[in-house]
Structures are given as structure tokens and as C-alpha cells.
Amino acid sequence: MTLTIATSLDDILAGLAQGARPIAGGTDLVVGSRQGKGSLPDTLIAIDRVAELNTIDVGADATRIGSGVTHARLMTDTTVVEQFTSIADASALVGSPATRNVGTLGGNVMNGSPAMDTGAPLVVLGAKAELASTSGTRTIGLDELWTGPGQTSANEDELCVALVIPNRPTASGSAYVRLEYRRAMEIAIVGAAASVEFDGDAIGAVNVALTAVAPTILEVTGLNGIVGSALDDATLAQVAEIASEQAAPISDLRASDKYRRHTIGVMARRAVDAAARRAAGEQIAVPVNRALGVGAVQ
């Protein structure tokens, strides 16, 4: 096995063109291989020291978050916490301090697990993935990127350079909540992200996406009915019901499908509630799970 430490983006793309696999934090790749989920690729190219992948650039219309940005940074970065709060909520829940210090946004997204925590927030924020190879760069929607558990539509020689997220309108907020049986080293049993935009006192736009209840992150549809309503208990109950209905949960040793279907509704309702409160200007600290005692109790 060979490991090359790349120092530039060109290095990486050249390496990928020759069949190398990128390794960022290695928290999925290395841990997975140790657990017998396939052996490590023969040629690895370490991408964590390439500066271009580690920037957060706020543009006129959109913000580019480099794929190499770590969860530790996402959960504290001012832009992310203020503008794309649900990502910070999610990153703050990843693993342990050690996992967050090396695990990256790009690794989370490209690993393609339906349990990835930043996935649902990226979906409700309307993010797109910027993929590059020696033959060019393209930007694709996440629904196009994720094709199944652990599968993406990216070509083998394509690197995810950044996630590009439209800048947020005023009076908007987002939040991510996750069911947790314990408060660290947890994997998403179910989770939900929401983005809410107010139009006066009424809901102007709402997006909800669900973690770990389908082969890929599931964007909830049919929420148009609550646009224009006030954010009250009845609205939230509707959100919970719609999310529960659309989830396609499995039964396994983490939870039964029955329990997952119920709790996904709870998570969706709480995510919308927290997002709406943030949209209304309330300061809810990151992560929502700790601040409000949702998912796991405080």
C-alpha cells in the first residue's frame, strides 16, 4: 500500500486520475477497513494538507465550504454557526472530540452513509457538491450525488472540492436534531434537519430532510400545506405526521421500524420548531440537542 501526502489540488487530481483513493480524516475509511468493511485501497492520497480544501469562502450569492473542513471547525466557525446553523448542530454531534478534530465535511458527504449527520442539513440548505477531476469541474445536486447506501454518482477520479450553499435569506433559520441513546460516540438512529423562513408571522418556506430512515438522506415533500400558516402546535403535529409517513425505516438492533417511524416525527417536529425559533431571532446554542434537550434529554 502506498500513501502519498498531497500538497496541492493538482497533486490530488493527478493522483486520482491514476487510481488513488482520497483519504481526508480517515475516520470512515480506516475505521471501516479495520472493522472488515473491505480492505484499504492500494494507493491512498492524503488530501488533508491542501489549503484550497480547507477554506470557507462567503461569496455574493453562495458560500463555499471546502470539503476538508473538519467537524470541529464547522461547529464553531462564525459563518457556519450564524448562517448554516444546522450544519454546526450536526457536526457538533459527530463522534467524539477526536473524531471531530480529523473527520471532514467532504468525507461525511462522500462516504454516502444514510446516517451521515451533515447530509440532512446540507439538503435543507440547498447545498450542491462541487466535483473536480483532471478533466474538469462540475457542480451537482445532492439528490443526484447520493445514489444508495455508501454509493455516490461521483466518478472514481472525482474529488469533492467543496459544498456550495446559497446564502441565507433574512428571517430564516435552520436546525438539526438527532435521536441519541447516549451523548457521544453515537450513530444516527434517526435525525432530522429543517430550514424555516418567515414571511411576516407566517411560515414563508420550510424544508425538512431526514437521516437514516431511507437508503439515502430523505427530503420530505408535501410540506407546502403549512406554508402560510403560523408556527403552532397543530402545524408542528402536521410536520411530525408527514415525516413519519414518508420515512421508510427498517428494524434492526438499534431500533424497531415502529419506534423509528415514531421518533422521526418527533425529530422533524423539533427540528422545525428550533429552526423557526432561530428564524425568529432566538439564540439557541449549537447543538440543539444539548441546548434544548431534544433527541437525548439535556
Next chain:
Amino acid sequence: MAVTDMPEFIRADGPDKVTGTGRYTADMTLTGQLVAKFKYAEVTHAIITKLDVEAARAIPGVFAVLTAADVPDIRFTYGIADRTLFATDRVRFEGEIVAAVAAISDDVAQQALDAIVFEYDELPPIVDLEAAIADGAALVHPDVDSYVVTGDTPHSGNVATHSSIAMGNAEEAMSNAATVVTSRYVADASHATPIEPRAVVAQWEGERVTVYTSTQVPFDARNLVCEALELPANRVRIIAPHLGGGFGGKCGGHFEPHIAALARAAKRPVKLVFSRWEEFIAPDRRREGMIIDITTGVDADGKIVARTGNILLDNGAYLADSAFFPQAAAMHVAGPYVIPNVFIDSRLVYTNHQPSGSVRAPTAPQGCWAVESHTDEIAAAIGMDPLDFRRKNIVTTGSVGAVGQTYDEIGLDQCLELAAESAGWGNDLPDDEALGISVGWWPSFHSPAGAYAKMHGDGSIQVITGASECGTGSVMTLRMLAADELGVDQTDIELVYQDTGAAPAGPGSSGSMTLFNHGRAVERAARQIADQIKELAATELEANAADIVLADGKASVAGTPTVSVPIVELAGSSPDGEILGSATTEDIEWPEIKGSTCLGDQGFSSWMAPQFSCHVVRVKVDKDTGVSRVLEVHAAHDSGTIINPIAAHGQIEGGVTMGIGQALTEGTQYDDAGRQRNAGLLEYKLQTIADAPKITTQFVEIYTPNAGPRGAKGLAEAPNVATCGAVNNAISAAIGKRIYQLPMTAERVWAAMNDISLEEA
């Protein structure tokens, strides 16, 4: 010396462990060392039809492949000798070892495993406790009647041992009771889960073998090697490098004989290091699943008048050290209560699960969880506050417990009050929070243990003990005792431990026995040196030996501290060149019991220096999801005199946290065949440091005669007993429904709240 005068604890193994320079068994490398791997049955119940290792042996780089045919044909284990090193004619659980290989590398060892031809006819798995004891049930050990049986171990069919407690007339008293409450509780199996996986390295020199191994009890590991490989004790040396936790799971011997046999056959040192999966499925030290039926009758005043109980314990495929489990479980179902009429039946049942064995306070967390939950159910049935109900019924100094033991001075009543007051029992709490209370108990155990103490010619001191330091700090405490006897600083003493070649035998780190037994031996060995130093000082100072006082590194004449000589200088004046001490523990009499009969008595009928505890926990329940979180634990413990407060607090905090894990998240899940489905740390959920609640600990210090050094009782297991019960009582108080299955996972709490029945695998 008053114990409160003890200096602050300095932990000799601390810097090594904290800085990472400490070496554990898995860190060892010997020249020429080979890799060991085991071939496991992976099927839970089958008759072996073919086992052929020739192809594996032929692989270049494979140095040895062993099966039952290559080791002495011996069945071992106390109680019922039902075990062999390797599977013989059939396999009885997924982790049963069929063959072992030693090879040049991991890959070659794996190739060898893959090349072993292992064929079998599957048998229906025996995994249901009630079905296993029904008439005509198929047997896990069809030949059990031909096995050697030791101790008071009544067995029949799939019942490996059976124990009962009978006192008074439970049936009659029950029929006269004002209120009768019946409950059934089911506890899932769980694991000790030390972070250090087991590792063994064996090396032969001529006819002698040295085995480096992560055992908590080196002498038991030695005895197992001797027994299974037919070797005399003087040719087997067990050395345990630093241990990365044990929690009972590393008690006794496990895989030392396999690796010693491999090393002999391979003529090379051989090393085994377990993966986490192996750590879950292979050891014979799972915490047993249980089904507990309890019925209690109380009179119109709320006094318990009778209790009956029926307990089934899942032993798994083989006896480890589990022969005493039925009796220990029965004692917990009786509980630390005054109950004049008792009948409890308790059976250890063979199944095709992994064997059960000692895990921190074996049977107690589950038994106590059941009985303390049941206690709250009784209190609710008669409309009494759970604290008041316990006040009325617990054992106190002079009272007679449920097996007819009369208690000397004990502090359970004080524990109850201290914990309840600390938690603010009776104060208003938010809707989603509640307090829960539980009392617990656990015996201390006398065991022979020895110690040597040496003062070398240069005045430096060594204490050599058979004790094992599995992380509790209790071995480190031993030098405080020796230092105190000798009037020197604890840091002047070096410890030699975890080496059967150097130390006299003892129970190692098991059964909360380190301080209790090894402590007494160390104290006496040190005293022997102290006496000799006093003699030398008496000559030097022209005084009477009886008047010599040892303190601050000096020997001086009582009353005239200016007339003194440094102890270091005296060492060299010994005619023998060094000063030696050697001692064992003195016997302690077991307390008497009156009026009860105990079948299947394995030494748990009366409890020596019994320890008592009360835990009050504050729990918050997320009522939408059932996720429960323990916010506070208020623990009060009577463990006799506390010699080392820092280490004692550490034990309570660790035991409580482990208890919370068992209460909420730690449970082994099986498939229909009895294979573990969550044999890994992602799916078997330990508590993390982020989950740890605020823990407030108070000790009720009662000097206890006929106990450990300076009136100390045991301490390491007791904190693990009461937590689960208190957590259930708190959850139940918060949600208004009771949970009858352990662990009380979020999904189970949610299901109980909403009257949903879960079909669990």
C-alpha cells in the same frame, strides 16, 4: 494509627498509565514471536462430523495447529467439570474454540484458519430458559452425569446448579398477608467490556513456561494452565503486565493454556491479542441474563411478612466460576430486608449462549434491580412512600435478615437517610424528572493470601504481593499500609505484583478482595520487618524494643524523639544483610445463620462484613422518545473503614457509571440461534464520559471487626449493585409506568409509556 491520619494517596502506577509509557500485554514483543488465532465454532449447537487441520498445518509459515486431539483429555471447572480446552465431539456456543493456530503473521494465521475443515450437523439451539428446564428438553450436556462434580452443586438435566433459601413458612405467611404483590422481571445479558482486550504471550524455556497475560487473578490462570496441560505449579509462571481494566471479566484463567500449548508445539513464543468481536463472544465471563419472579406479602402496617422467589439464570454453555450464582442471586432477591418467612428457588440453566461468569458483583445488579423495583411496587400498592417503606423494612444493627443472619453494627439505615437527604427526597421536580431510590448489599470475602516484605541492605523496601491492580488503585493502597507500619513514606516502598513466580498466592483482583485479604497479609508482613527494625534500633539506642517507635523514617525511643536513628541505617546492620517478612491472612470466622436452610450452599448463605449502600438517582425522561438520562446519583455506602478516600470515591463513581450503562443501554442481543448480534462497541452501548452524571458520595464509616485491615470491608463491587434499581424507580416515577426488562432502553421506556408491545428478536 487513626485511618484519617493516612497521608494522601500517591498512585505508583499513575505516571506510567497517564503518560503512555506503561506496557500492557498486547504491547509485548518477544524475539521470534508468532501470531495466535482461534477457530471458533460460530454455530451455537452442533455435532462435529469432521475436523481436519492437515491442510492448515501444511501452509508455509504455520508453526502449529492444535485441536482437542493435541492436548490432555481433561475436563475442568469447579462445580461441574464440563469444560475442555477445545471442542471435542460437539460445540455448545458460537465462541467455542475448535482449533488454534500459531503462524508467522496475521495473514498466514488467517489462511490457516480458513484451511481448517470443520463440518458439523446443527442441532436446535437451546436458548430459552423456561423451555430448557421443561420435562424432556434436549440437553446442552447429554453426558453431564459423567462429569466430576465438586462442592454443594445439585444438578439435573439443564439445571447446572440449584440453590434455595427457606426460612419460616412463606406459604402460610403469604396467605395471611394484608397485601400481596407479584412481579416478573427479565434482565438481558451484558458484558464487563474492559477497554483493554485480552492478550496472552507464552514463552517456554526448557520445561518451564512463562505466560504474560491480562488476567485479574494470576494464580487462577496458573492453576488452569497446570490443570489443563498437566504441569506442576513450579514450572508455570504467570506475569500480568499492566491491566487495562477487568471488571470481573478477566477473573481466572481463560486462554493461557491454549497459548502455552501452542508455544510448546511451535517451539517459539506465541502471542494472542483479541479483536473486539472476540472480546465479546469468546470469554466465559458474560453477565448472565435472568428471569426473576418475586411475590411479597406485607401486613397492614406495611411490614414485609413473606417473600417467595423463583429465579432462572442463563449460565450459557459451560460453568466458569458461576457455581455460586444461584445462591448469590437468591440473596439479592431476598434483599437486605427483615423477612421472617422466605422461600426462594434459584437455578442456573445451561443454554447454548456464551458462558456466564463473574462480572463486578455477579448477579447483583440484576437481582437488586428486580427486587428494588418490586419494592417500589409494594410501596405503591399500599400507598406508602418508597423511602418510608424501606425505613420500615431494611436490616439494621442487631436485626435478623432474610436468611437468619444477625447483623453486627451496620449502617444501612444511615445510608438510606444520607442518600435521600442529599438528593432532596420529597422536593418538587419538573414533570419529566423524578427521583428513584434503591438499597443494595454485597458480602466481603475472606481468602488466604500471602505477602512478602523486604528491607534491603541499602534500606530500600519492597513489598511483594499476589494482588493484582486492575485499575482500582487497591494494590497501590497496599503500600500505604506497609508504609504506615514501618514509619516511612509510601513512596519509599516499591511494589512487586502480578507475578506468580515472585509472590505468594492470593485471590488477585477479584471479589473486592485486594485490600480485604492482600491488605491484611501486607500489613502483617510489614509488621514483621518493623519488629526486627525495632530490635536493631533497641540495640543501637540502648533501649527496650517495646519502647521503639517508627515514624518519619526514624526509629526513636518513645517519649524521647531526639534519641533516634534513621531506619535506612539500621537495615545494613542486620546480621542477615536484609530484613525479611512473610505472612498470610488470619482466618475470619463466617457469621452464623439460624433458622434457615440453604440448598446448594456455595458460601453465600451468611455474609461476612456485609457492605450496604443506598443510591438515590435523579432521572429526566424525554417523554416523546423514551430517552432517559441520569442527572444525579447520590450514593451512600457502608464499606466499613475507608482507608484510601481518593480510590474509594473512584470506585463509587466507576461502579455507578457502569450501573447506569447496565440500566439504560448495555444489553446483549441474540439472534434466534443464540449468536450475539451486537458484539461490538458501536452497537453495544457503553456509557461515555459525556453521559456521566453528577455523583455525590458519602461513606458511613463503621469500624468493622472480623473484616479487612483496620476495620475495612470490600468496596469495588458494592457500587455496582444498587444503581439499576434506583434508575428504574426514577423512570417509573417520571412516566407512571414500570419497566420490566433490563436494560431500560429508550424504546422500551417509550413502549411502556404508550402500552406498545415490542416484538423483540
